[in-house]
Amino acid sequence: MKKKKSIIIIGAGIGGLCSAARLLKEGFDVTIYEKEPLVGGRANRIVQDGYKFDTGPTLLMMTDVLYDTFSYCGKNLDDYLELIQLEPNYRVTFSDHTTITVSSNLPKLQEELKKIDPKAPEQFYRYFSDVAEMYRISRGKFIDKNFDKLSEFISIRSGSKLLSKRGLSKLWNFVGYYFKDERLKQLFSFQSMYLGVSPYEAPAIYSVVSYMETGLGIWYPKGGMYSLSIALEKLVKDLGGKIVTNTSVQKVLIEDKKTTGVLLDNDKIVKSNIVLCNSDLVYSYQKLLPSDLNYKSNFRKPEQLKQASSALLFYFGVDHPLDNMLHHNVYLCKDFKNNLEEIFDSKTLPSDPSFYTYIPTKTDPDLAPKGKNILYILVPVPNLEGNNDWDKGIKTIRAKILSRLKSEYDIDLSKSIKTERVFTPHEFESKFNLTSGSAFGLTHHFLQSGYFRPHNISRKIKNLYFVGASTYPGGGIPMVTLSAKLVVERIIDDNK
Ligand SMILES: Cc1cc2nc3c(=O)[nH]c(=O)nc-3n(C[C@H](O)[C@H](O)[C@H](O)COP(=O)(O)OP(=O)(O)OC[C@H]3O[C@@H](n4cnc5c(N)ncnc54)[C@H](O)[C@@H]3O)c2cc1C
Numbered sequence: 001m002k003k004k005k006s007i008i009i010i011g012a013g014i015g016g017l018c019s020a021a022r023l024l025k026e027g028f029d030v031t032i033y034e035k036e037p038l039v040g041g042r043a044n045r046i047v048q049d050g051y052k053f054d055t056g057p058t059l060l061m062m063t064d065v066l067y068d069t070f071s072y073c074g075k076n077l078d079d080y081l082e083l084i085q086l087e088p089n090y091r092v093t094f095s096d097h098t099t100i101t102v103s104s105n106l107p108k109l110q111e112e113l114k115k116i117d118p119k120a121p122e123q124f125y126r127y128f129s130d131v132a133e134m135y136r137i138s139r140g141k142f143i144d145k146n147f148d149k150l151s152e153f154i155s156i157r158s159g160s161k162l163l164s165k166r167g168l169s170k171l172w173n174f175v176g177y178y179f180k181d182e183r184l185k186q187l188f189s190f191q192s193m194y195l196g197v198s199p200y201e202a203p204a205i206y207s208v209v210s211y212m213e214t215g216l217g218i219w220y221p222k223g224g225m226y227s228l229s230i231a232l233e234k235l236v237k238d239l240g241g242k243i244v245t246n247t248s249v250q251k252v253l254i255e256d257k258k259t260t261g262v263l264l265d266n267d268k269i270v271k272s273n274i275v276l277c278n279s280d281l282v283y284s285y286q287k288l289l290p291s292d293l294n295y296k297s298n299f300r301k302p303e304q305l306k307q308a309s310s311a312l313l314f315y316f317g318v319d320h321p322l323d324n325m326l327h328h329n330v331y332l333c334k335d336f337k338n339n340l341e342e343i344f345d346s347k348t349l350p351s352d353p354s355f356y357t358y359i360p361t362k363t364d365p366d367l368a369p370k371g372k373n374i375l376y377i378l379v380p381v382p383n384l385e386g387n388n389d390w391d392k393g394i395k396t397i398r399a400k401i402l403s404r405l406k407s408e409y410d411i412d413l414s415k416s417i418k419t420e421r422v423f424t425p426h427e428f429e430s431k432f433n434l435t436s437g438s439a440f441g442l443t444h445h446f447l448q449s450g451y452f453r454p455h456n457i458s459r460k461i462k463n464l465y466f467v468g469a470s471t472y473p474g475g476g477i478p479m480v481t482l483s484a485k486l487v488v489e490r491i492i493d494d495n496k
Helices: 012-025 064-072 106-116 120-144 158-166 171-178 182-187 190-195 204-216 226-238 280-287 336-346 392-407 425-432 477-494
Strands: 005-009 028-033 045-048 051-054 083-085 089-091 099-102 219-221 242-246 249-255 258-264 270-271 272-279 310-318 328-329 356-360 373-381 417-423 464-465
Touching: 005 012, 005 249, 005 258, 012 064, 012 226, 012 392, 045 204, 045 310, 045 417, 051 226, 051 373, 064 226, 064 477, 099 106, 099 182, 106 182, 120 171, 120 336, 171 182, 171 204, 171 258, 190 204, 190 336, 190 373, 204 272, 219 226, 226 242, 249 280, 258 272, 272 417, 272 477, 310 392, 310 425, 328 392, 464 477
Parallel strands: 005 028, 005 272, 028 242, 089 328, 272 464
Antiparallel strands: 045 051, 083 219, 089 099, 249 258, 258 270, 310 373, 310 417, 328 356, 356 373
16 A cells, blocks of 8 residues: 655644645645644633633634535534624724624615715625625635746736726725725724734735625634634544644754654654644744745745734623623724824834724623623734833723723723733744734735735745745635645645
8 A cells, every 4th residue: 555645734723724634635644733732823712710712813704615624524514613603793883982783784784884974885885896896806816726926826807807996906095985984994994904904005905804794794603713723623633633732843854955854842853755834934934944045935035024913812701791792893993093003103002092802702601600701802913023011001001991991881891800811912922933923924915915925835945835824815714724725735736
């Protein structure tokens, strides 16, 4: 019998787990080494005083890519995970206390939009039909595709279709073409902050995220987002894969410009035919690969690549019903532009933070002790490249958030917090090896999108590949799941 080719995957994030499952199905012998005790990477969990906190991603969209991963492996996602569609999707509260509840139920959304501007429903339908078309074009031509040559990326026909939809303008300008009210412009552009890029810098193509939310729905995996990590871990194990946790890889081993395996943190050498890095791409180039080879990731050196912003997280276990709040809520600050300039340009901590809250216990009370709630708060902040006093800044931001929630709902949460934990960009760096503590990996400006994003294959070292948020198509669970599909297609092609 022919011996199976062995492959080591560095990291059990969503990218590593989805790749492992597909590779096992293709007959590879797969071992994952994960430095942390739990799988899932950024999609992780902290259990404290009976509260189960999801630590990273909270909104699940474009679920077809997950179904596809399971069915590719001959399994059904529904046997591993219960997905619940949220209705409504989320509520946005502006600084003037107006709110809008975003729903995939379009007649309901239309009524909400009317509250802001009577012309808004008509503007929305024009916008929605254009972003739906942009999603359709980019999904087939730009997102779900490996690139070797620039000419493959610039397909004249789809490129000109995207141009006709203003797909290459900046997201903020693009949204302003449809909507006149400042609040509506914010409503349809703030999402890019959660990809770690300012709407003033993001290409308009990222408006597809708002299509993904409204057009494809927002989903919640029962048991919390961490259940997705567990489901993928089970899938890998069911297919015969090995996952070794609490084990960090120190170096990728190379001989004659070919990978030969890895050196673990316990100084043990493990041989393999192929190495796939799910660890952050820039970190992998800078720390796991020999520096003397002067790698260029696609056509730039790793240190020339730009990191996205980050996130400061507060996980509160509260003894409060949190009435009037939904499963997902967004609070935008008074000076939206200044908030973005602080995070993305001057890289200072936000003086008046915008933030997002996630209360999974609204849908799934079992995540907290009886009658209590989980309140997860994500504040977009700069990555660690800025010069900030984090200890002082965290206290100030915490106080400002509690004060904003008091002004919105007249509740004094400080008395109801039973347990709490803060998660900072420093922890993104130390726990998950994310360069500059960027929660979202490489940023998504034009020159780091599509073909221009670092490729998932090394052009200098044979049998070395990359998967995850910092290669293409980009960050977020759906894109990372697709990145696994794309890298596995490459590995299969290279090993035919
Ligand atoms: C706060 C936050 C909120 C988010 N919200 C959303 C959301 O709502 N919806 C959404 O779709 N996406 C969201 N995202 C983005 C999404 O979580 C990420 O894009 C995705 O989880 C990244 O997966 P990955 O596999 O690329 O990398 P990671 O999750 O970073 O996995 C990489 C793994 O490699 C391990 N590793 C690193 N170095 C080594 C080493 N030397 N040896 C062994 N192991 C190593 C790490 O420990 C980690 O487990 C959010 C991210 C964050 C941080």
